[in-house]
Amino acid sequence: MTRLAILMPRFTANRELRTANCELVRASTRWLKLALSLLLCCFFVPLGGCGRHRLRPDEIERNRLFEEILRREDHRILGTDDFFRTNLLYSSHPEVREWCAIALGRIGLPCALPWLYEACRSGSAPVRAASAFAIGEIEDRDQLKEQNLPLDARAITELIRLLDDTSMAVQMRAAEALGKAGSHHEAEAILRRLESFAYDGSPLHRAYLGLCITALMRLRDPAASPALEIMATVNDPEIQWRAENALIRLRDKNARSLFLELLKSSNADVRAYAARGIGICEDPSLAYTLFPLLAPRNMGSGEQNPLPVRAAAVLALGNLKNPNSVAVIEAALSGESIDDAHPEQQNFAIQATAALGHIGTREVQVSLARLLGAPEPVANSAVIALAKALKEDPDRFFSLASGSRFKTPAARRAWAQALAELSGPRALLELKSMLVRVTDEKADPDGMLVLPMILTSLAKTETSDLQEILLPFLDSHDGVAVRVAVAAYKPKDGTKAPWAPVVHAYGNLAPGNDVEAKVAVLKRLEPWIREADVQAALRQALRDRQRNARIAAARLLRMAGVSDVPEDPGPSESVTTDVTYTILAAARKDRTVAIMETTRGTLEIELFREDALLTVANFVALAKQGFYNGLSFMRVVPFFVIQGGDPRNDQEGGPGYTIRCEINLRPYERGSIGMALAGKDTGGSQFFITLAPQPHLDGGYACFGRVLSGMEVVDRIVPGDRIKKVTIEEDVTSIDYHRY
Numbered sequence: 127m128t129r130l131a132i133l134m135p136r137f138t139a140n141r142e143l144r145t146a147n148c149e150l151v152r153a154s155t156r157w158l159k160l161a162l163s164l165l166l167c168c169f170f171v172p173l174g175g176c177g178r179h180r181l182r183p184d185e186i187e188r189n190r191l192f193e194e195i196l197r198r199e200d201h202r203i204l205g206t207d208d209f210f211r212t213n214l215l216y217s218s219h220p221e222v223r224e225w226c227a228i229a230l231g232r233i234g235l236p237c238a239l240p241w242l243y244e245a246c247r248s249g250s251a252p253v254r255a256a257s258a259f260a261i262g263e264i265e266d267r268d269q270l271k272e273q274n275l276p277l278d279a280r281a282i283t284e285l286i287r288l289l290d291d292t293s294m295a296v297q298m299r300a301a302e303a304l305g306k307a308g309s310h311h312e313a314e315a316i317l318r319r320l321e322s323f324a325y326d327g328s329p330l331h332r333a334y335l336g337l338c339i340t341a342l343m344r345l346r347d348p349a350a351s352p353a354l355e356i357m358a359t360v361n362d363p364e365i366q367w368r369a370e371n372a373l374i375r376l377r378d379k380n381a382r383s384l385f386l387e388l389l390k391s392s393n394a395d396v397r398a399y400a401a402r403g404i405g406i407c408e409d410p411s412l413a414y415t416l417f418p419l420l421a422p423r424n425m426g427s428g429e430q431n432p433l434p435v436r437a438a439a440v441l442a443l444g445n446l447k448n449p450n451s452v453a454v455i456e457a458a459l460s461g462e463s464i465d466d467a468h469p470e471q472q473n474f475a476i477q478a479t480a481a482l483g484h485i486g487t488r489e490v491q492v493s494l495a496r497l498l499g500a501p502e503p504v505a506n507s508a509v510i511a512l513a514k515a516l517k518e519d520p521d522r523f524f525s526l527a528s529g530s531r532f533k534t535p536a537a538r539r540a541w542a543q544a545l546a547e548l549s550g551p552r553a554l555l556e557l558k559s560m561l562v563r564v565t566d567e568k569a570d571p572d573g574m575l576v577l578p579m580i581l582t583s584l585a586k587t588e589t590s591d592l593q594e595i596l597l598p599f600l601d602s603h604d605g606v607a608v609r610v611a612v613a614a615y616k617p618k619d620g621t622k623a624p625w626a627p628v629v630h631a632y633g634n635l636a637p638g639n640d641v642e643a644k645v646a647v648l649k650r651l652e653p654w655i656r657e658a659d660v661q662a663a664l665r666q667a668l669r670d671r672q673r674n675a676r677i678a679a680a681r682l683l684r685m686a687g688v689s690d691v692p693e694d695p696g697p698s699e700s701v702t703t704d705v706t707y708t709i710l711a712a713a714r715k716d717r718t719v720a721i722m723e724t725t726r727g728t729l730e731i732e733l734f735r736e737d738a739l740l741t742v743a744n745f746v747a748l749a750k751q752g753f754y755n756g757l758s759f760m761r762v763v764p765f766f767v768i769q770g771g772d773p774r775n776d777q778e779g780g781p782g783y784t785i786r787c788e789i790n791l792r793p794y795e796r797g798s799i800g801m802a803l804a805g806k807d808t809g810g811s812q813f814f815i816t817l818a819p820q821p822h823l824d825g826g827y828a829c830f831g832r833v834l835s836g837m838e839v840v841d842r843i844v845p846g847d848r849i850k851k852v853t854i855e856e857d858v859t860s861i862d863y864h865r866y
Contacts, residue, residue, distance in 0.1 A: 193711035199229040231260030251293035262303025274681040298337040305341025313347035343372035363393035370399035398438040405442025413448035420458035434765035444481030469842040483511025503845040506540035513544035535575040546583030585614030605640030625654040648678040655686040718856040729836035738788040738830035749852035767814040780810030792829035794820040799831035
């Protein structure tokens with residue numbers, strides 16, 4: 127059971143079956159799919175989600191309401207028929223009222239706040255808790271800043287009132303919401319409640335303290351440090367590491383004695399965070415306390431040092447930059463073979479190379495040069511670190527490393543990044559040569575996978591002809607290249623109409639679906655928002671097909687002082703049909719498991735239909751199409767996440783469309799599955815699996831599943847390991863007959 131499971135309804139599972147009809151329908155034409163879906167919907171939905179027994183009338187009604195909530199949430203609309211207010215406040219089904227509150231938070235329109243304030247006085251504690259959560263989503267200060275919208279003053283008043291609610295479940299959600307919407311004053315309100323809080327170690331108290339700590343961390347008020355230091359001494363490892371994490375994010379160097387004490391903890395998570403904490407203290411003499419944590423096994427007891435502790439310790443040493451650390455890191459690297467049979471040592475070596483690059487002394491060169499012959503993920507990290515260490519001696523770098531050794535797209539990206547770190551005439555010449563090669567698609571079919579990093583690296587070198595190099599890519603229809611080019615575009619003083627290439631870039635992208643590129647281009651227009659041509663382009667963007675582009679344009683027009691900008695950016699575009707909403711709603715309680723076969727072993731993943739129905743539907747559809755088969759885990763960060771699902775393998779790719787965020791109350795525990803994002807409503811195919819709890823992700827990324835079995839496999843994943851196949855096992859319902 128998850129830590130906050132007491133607050134969340136759990137759906138029960140039926141045994142999962144398949145039918146041959148699924149494959150038949152998938153092979154049919156689009157109109158036949160729709161016709162068959164309609165027929166099956168009429169037949170199955172009245173009988174119930176599992177197809178085995180007749181649903182009670184009240185369950186049919188709940189499905190109907192869930193379907194309508196799902197439709198409006200996907201399109202990001204409230205409607206003009208009072209549907210949300212009526213069902214939020216007066217539905218006879220408590221779960222319907224909760225769904226309405228969560229949906230209003232996801233839609234994010236401030237005009238829904240009065241309904242949520244009223245719901246905060248509901249007689250149902252779960253409804254009050256969900257309403258507090260939704261207020262935090264709508265009034266998230268970062269999102270409001272993104273749209274150049276003001277905070278609703280009543281939001282803070284209502285949330286502070288809920289800090290004293292009779293239900294602790296409501297209190298904790300109010301604190302969580304204040305962490306998103308509040309300021310230093312709200313940190314004081316939370317701290318006052320904690321002064322009289324008597325922790326009893328129960329799951330409810332642990333969840334309450336955890337969300338309060340996360341809120342204080344997000345509010346970034348230094349005045350919270352003393353209270354967090356006290357909580358770090360509570361005799362509960364989970365509360366200890368949560369408090370440590372908050373102190374680290376507050377950059378509290380005064381907590382060094384606390385970190386040193388917790389370094390002795392028997393709990394690996396507490397030790398890992400303590401090591402991170404020592405790394406922020408900027409005292410090289412503290413490096414000696416971390417040395418015993420680096421070896422694969424403890425020198426005294428012979429017990430294995432967990433990878434999270436080793437990785438945290440070596441990164442902390444990189445921050446402390448004590449030259450004496452180099453020999454200890456080298457010894458730790460020699461403690462086990464760095465090969466495919468030792469994936470943990472590979473992941474440690476990647477972190478160790480980064481640390482050596484930060485230390486940057488002459489002694490690190492030999493170690494880093496030797497690691498150029500290690501497996502590719504380690505070699506890629508080593509060449510970047512070597513370039514950092516030899517920035518003042520580029521000839522030495524080129525005598526030790528050669529670009530001809532870096533042949534795969536991932537390796538070539540690493541080589542380009544290393545050249546940017548090195549800088550200088552020879553590195554610049556090499557980057558320009560790479561640019562010429564990758565733009566010839568016939569000679570280099572993988573060139574577009576390397577191009578963005580080459581452009582990023584050229585921008586970092588600040589070559590004098592950078593703007594001339596960038597201009598052709600501003601005119602490109604490749605969204606990734608445009609994003610990089612527009613970020614580096616800095617026209618010289620005196621340039622006539624410097625905004626013109628950016629306006630033209632948006633015009634090229636406008637008919638397409640790359641919302642990330644559109645938003646990046648529109649944001650780049652900010653210096654010129656008072657120009658008539660720019661305002662004309664922004665007004666055109668207010669009619670863009672994609673909502674995020676409209677939001678970006680509206681923000682800039684408000685900044686320019688334009689008064690007739692609508693507060694509501696309008697609905698989101700969706701390819702989901704009404705039939706699909708019906709089918710998904712009927713199947714909301716079905717249990718779905720994804721069997722993910724990787725080159726390291728097999729995972730079983732439970733997918734949270736009811737909490738993130740569209741996200742799960744998207745993942746299932748991609749898996750059934752074979753989209754994930756053969757894709758790599760391109761990102762592995764010990765004690766944080768592994769990430770996969772990108773056909774480009776550079777964290778920039780996706781399926782060619784985006785889906786809506788389904789933020790929910792599920793916490794990010796070890797083994798949680800989340801959607802990787804580049805902003806609100808930018809999910810697609812990329813997902814991540816958490817290697818440890820990540821409270822800073824809660825309520826910010828759609829959590830849509832958890833690993834049921836195979837976390838030992840997840841722990842062994844290294845960058846470049848592949849997904850061989852994803853198989854979906856689900857109950858037989860009308861959902862099996864429609865491809866969404």
